Amino acid sequence: MTSTEIRNIFDRIAPVYDQMNDWLSLGQHRIWKQMTVKWSCAKTGDKCLDLCCGSGDLALRLSRVVGTTGEVYGVDFSPQLLAIAQQRSQQQYPSSSITWIEADVLELPFADNSFDAATMGYGLRNVVDIPHCFQELHRVLKPRTTAAILDFHRPSNSQVRAFQQWYLDTLVVPLARQLGLTEEYAYISPSLERFPTGQEQIKLAQQVGFTEVTHYPIANGMMGVLTIKKS
Numbered sequence: 001m002t003s004t005e006i007r008n009i010f011d012r013i014a015p016v017y018d019q020m021n022d023w024l025s026l027g028q029h030r031i032w033k034q035m036t037v038k039w040s041c042a043k044t045g046d047k048c049l050d051l052c053c054g055s056g057d058l059a060l061r062l063s064r065v066v067g068t069t070g071e072v073y074g075v076d077f078s079p080q081l082l083a084i085a086q087q088r089s090q091q092q093y094p095s096s097s098i099t100w101i102e103a104d105v106l107e108l109p110f111a112d113n114s115f116d117a118a119t120m121g122y123g124l125r126n127v128v129d130i131p132h133c134f135q136e137l138h139r140v141l142k143p144r145t146t147a148a149i150l151d152f153h154r155p156s157n158s159q160v161r162a163f164q165q166w167y168l169d170t171l172v173v174p175l176a177r178q179l180g181l182t183e184e185y186a187y188i189s190p191s192l193e194r195f196p197t198g199q200e201q202i203k204l205a206q207q208v209g210f211t212e213v214t215h216y217p218i219a220n221g222m223m224g225v226l227t228i229k230k231s
Helices: 003-024 029-039 057-066 079-092 130-140 158-178 182-186 188-194 198-207
Strands: 047-051 071-076 098-102 115-121 141-152 210-218 223-230
Touching: 003 029, 003 079, 003 158, 029 057, 029 115, 029 141, 029 210, 029 223, 047 057, 047 130, 057 071, 057 079, 057 098, 057 115, 071 079, 079 098, 115 130, 130 141, 130 198, 130 223, 158 188, 198 210, 198 223
Parallel strands: 047 071, 047 115, 071 098, 115 141
Antiparallel strands: 141 223, 210 223
């Protein structure tokens, strides 16, 4: 699937994106996002980047951490999701200093060594060139800074894997069908199948120069957070 096709999918699901995240994560994605922000090591006054920002959850959380002296840039290639993110930030956190940018994570419009921390939530699995995405992230992060990347995974345990597939087939897809989005959410299972495992992600990140790379499996391996530090 091309970047354009994926962007079109996210434009179409934008109105129900948050609702579907609740269904997909059994309502737990907010806890995992808070963990992701913590593991990014963002702090007051930092300049932070949230890639594949979607409707803005992680960017808003980062903004609360960095405060009025910090900056947050939320990047996504879906203009529909960015519009929702901007509206949410104005309603929920009007004093936040978030800049919303429509861009591809494979061609980030930032100078080298620009950011003190970065996050990414449920975006890496949809990137068509993961090594290149890691290269761009490595380029724009300052030395000795960390990025934390949250995403769904195929669990290695066969029973948990079977539960995950049952959940997708019997609950998520039928709910998507009711919303007229069957095709858009049918891509989830194939995207999980081709997504690199945690250990494979570690190797890919190390190959582009990241050090102190760790993958934390959560939710019985159905979810994971990759932390990558630039030396």
